[in-house]
Amino acid sequence: MANSSIKIVTIGGGSSYTPEFVEGLINRYDEIPVRELWLVDVEEGKEKLEIVGNLARRMVDKANLPIDIHLTFNRQEALKDADFVTTQMRVGQLDARIKDERIPLKYGMIGQETNGAGGLFKALRTIPVMLDIANEITVLCPNAWLINFTNPAGMVTEAVLKNSPHKKVVGVCNVPINMKMTIAHLLEIPLDKLEIIFAGLNHMSYGLDVIIDGESRLDHVLTLLADPKKQPTMQNITPLPWETSFIRGLQLIPSPYHRYYYKTSTILHKQLTEFNKGITRAEVVKRLEEDLFNLYKNPDLNIKPPQLEKRGGAYYSDVACNLISSIYNDKGDIQTLNVENNGAISNLPNDTVVEVNCVVTKNGPTPLAVGSLPYTINGLVQQIKSFELVAIEAAVTGSYEQALLALCLNPLVTDDQTAKFILDDMLEAHRDYLPQFFNEK
Numbered sequence: 001m002a003n004s005s006i007k008i009v010t011i012g013g014g015s016s017y018t019p020e021f022v023e024g025l026i027n028r029y030d031e032i033p034v035r036e037l038w039l040v041d042v043e044e045g046k047e048k049l050e051i052v053g054n055l056a057r058r059m060v061d062k063a064n065l066p067i068d069i070h071l072t073f074n075r076q077e078a079l080k081d082a083d084f085v086t087t088q089m090r091v092g093q094l095d096a097r098i099k100d101e102r103i104p105l106k107y108g109m110i111g112q113e114t115n116g117a118g119g120l121f122k123a124l125r126t127i128p129v130m131l132d133i134a135n136e137i138t139v140l141c142p143n144a145w146l147i148n149f150t151n152p153a154g155m156v157t158e159a160v161l162k163n164s165p166h167k168k169v170v171g172v173c174n175v176p177i178n179m180k181m182t183i184a185h186l187l188e189i190p191l192d193k194l195e196i197i198f199a200g201l202n203h204m205s206y207g208l209d210v211i212i213d214g215e216s217r218l219d220h221v222l223t224l225l226a227d228p229k230k231q232p233t234m235q236n237i238t239p240l241p242w243e244t245s246f247i248r249g250l251q252l253i254p255s256p257y258h259r260y261y262y263k264t265s266t267i268l269h270k271q272l273t274e275f276n277k278g279i280t281r282a283e284v285v286k287r288l289e290e291d292l293f294n295l296y297k298n299p300d301l302n303i304k305p306p307q308l309e310k311r312g313g314a315y316y317s318d319v320a321c322n323l324i325s326s327i328y329n330d331k332g333d334i335q336t337l338n339v340e341n342n343g344a345i346s347n348l349p350n351d352t353v354v355e356v357n358c359v360v361t362k363n364g365p366t367p368l369a370v371g372s373l374p375y376t377i378n379g380l381v382q383q384i385k386s387f388e389l390v391a392i393e394a395a396v397t398g399s400y401e402q403a404l405l406a407l408c409l410n411p412l413v414t415d416d417q418t419a420k421f422i423l424d425d426m427l428e429a430h431r432d433y434l435p436q437f438f439n440e441k
C-alpha cells in the first residue's frame with residue numbers, strides 16, 4: 001500500500017475528539033500521506049460536523065498540507081474506495097449516555113458508559129449500526145481496514161468479526177497507551193524504551209509485565225505504584241487510590257477501569273452522592289463539549305485546543321495513527337489492540353476478541369501469545385467475557401431474555417429483579433435506538 005496516497009473515512013466525524021485525530025494526521029503526514037479525509041455524521045449532528053470540519057480545514061491550511069477534508073451525511077458516498085475507516089460515533093449522542101449513567105444509579109447500581117448496565121445498553125444501540133457499516137464496507141471498500149473506537153470497543157469489534165463478512169477490523173482504545181505514558185514518566189524513560197505486556201479484554205486488561213531493554217522491571221514498577229499519586233488514572237475516572245497491599249498481592253498492573261470492579265462500593269457511593277446533586281460524568285462531558293464547540297467556532301483557531309485533553313479519550317489519535325502508519329508502512333512494531341484471540345490467551349476461546357499486544361504489519365495485527373491468564377484475574381475476565389458474549393447475542397437478536405441474562409452476569413449488577421427493572425426502564429428510554437427489541441412479531 002505504501003506507494004499511494006490514502007483515503008480515510010471517519011464515521012462520527014462531528015465528534016469533539018476529531019481535532020485530535022486531524023492533529024495526529026498532520027504531525028505524521030510524512031508517514032501517512034492522506035489525500036482525503038471524509039468526516040461523516042448524521043443529520044442531527046449537522047452543526048457540530050460543520051464546526052469541526054471547518055476547524056479541521058483551518059488546521060490543514062495552517063500546516064500547508066494537501067489534505068482534502070470532505071463533510072457528508074452520506075456514508076455510502078464517503079466509503080467508496082476508502083483505505084481506512086475509523087468509527088467513533090455515539091448512537092443516540094450524549095443524551096443517550098446520560099440515560100446509560102443515570103438509570104442504573106436510580107436503582108442503586110453503578111452508572112458508567114462502558115461498564116455494567118450502561119455498557120450493555122451502549123452495545124445494544126451500537127452493534128446493529130456497526131454491522132450496517134461493516135456490510136457497506138464489504139461492498140464499497142472491501143480492502144479497507146476498519147479501526148473501531150466506538151465503545152464498548154471490544155464487544156463492538158467482536159460483533160463485527162462474528163456477524164459480518166468484513167474481517168479487516170481492529171478495536172482500539174487509549175487506556176493501554178495512557179498506562180504506558182504514566183509508567184514511562186514514572187520511570188523517567190522515553191515511551192519507546194518501555195514495553196508493557198498487556199492481556200485481558202477492553203477496559204479489563206492488565207499489565208502482566210514491564211520490560212525495559214529485555215529485562216523485567218515489574219517489581220520495581222509495583223513498588224513505585226505503592227504511591228497513590230503515581231498510579232495510572234484517566235480524566236474520566238475518579239482517581240481513587242489502590243491499596244498498596246492489593247497491588248503487591250496482585251503482582252500485576254490494574255487498569256484505571258478496574259476500580260469499578262475492585263472498588264465497587266466506594267465508586268457507587270461517590271456516584272450516588274454526585275447523582276443526588278444532579279451530576280454524572282455524561283453531564284460533565286456535555287458541558288465540556290459545549291465549551292469545546294464554542295472554542296472550535298472561533299475562525300482564528302487553527303490548532304487543537306489544549307482543553308480537549310480534559311476528555312477521557314485524550315491520546316486516542318496516537319493509537320489510531322500509529323496503527324494506520326504501521327499497516328501502511330509495514331512496520332512490524334508492537335501495539336496493544338483488540339483482535340481475535342487466536343490462541344494468544346490460551347484460556348479464552350480462539351474466536352473471541354481480546355486486548356493484547358500485537359505485531360502490526362501490512363497484513364494487520366497478529367496477536368502475541370501470553371499463555372493462560374493467572375488464576376488471580378482469570379475468574380473476573382472470564383465473567384466479563386461471558387457477559388460480553390451474551391450482550392452481543394442480545395444486540396444481534398433483540399432477545400429480552402439474553403439482555404436480562406447479560407445484566408445478571410455482569411458483576412456490577414447484583415440482583416436479578418433489579419436487573420429486570422433496569423432493563424425495562426432502559427429499553428423504554430432508548431426505544432428509538434433499539435429497533436431490534438421492538439419489531440412487531
Ligand code: G6P
Nearest residue numbers: 151173174175236285311312313
Ligand atoms: C477513556 C476510555 C474511552 C472513553 C473515554 C470517555 O478514555 O478509554 O473509551 O470513551 O474514556 O471519556 P469522557 O471524557 O467522554 O468521559
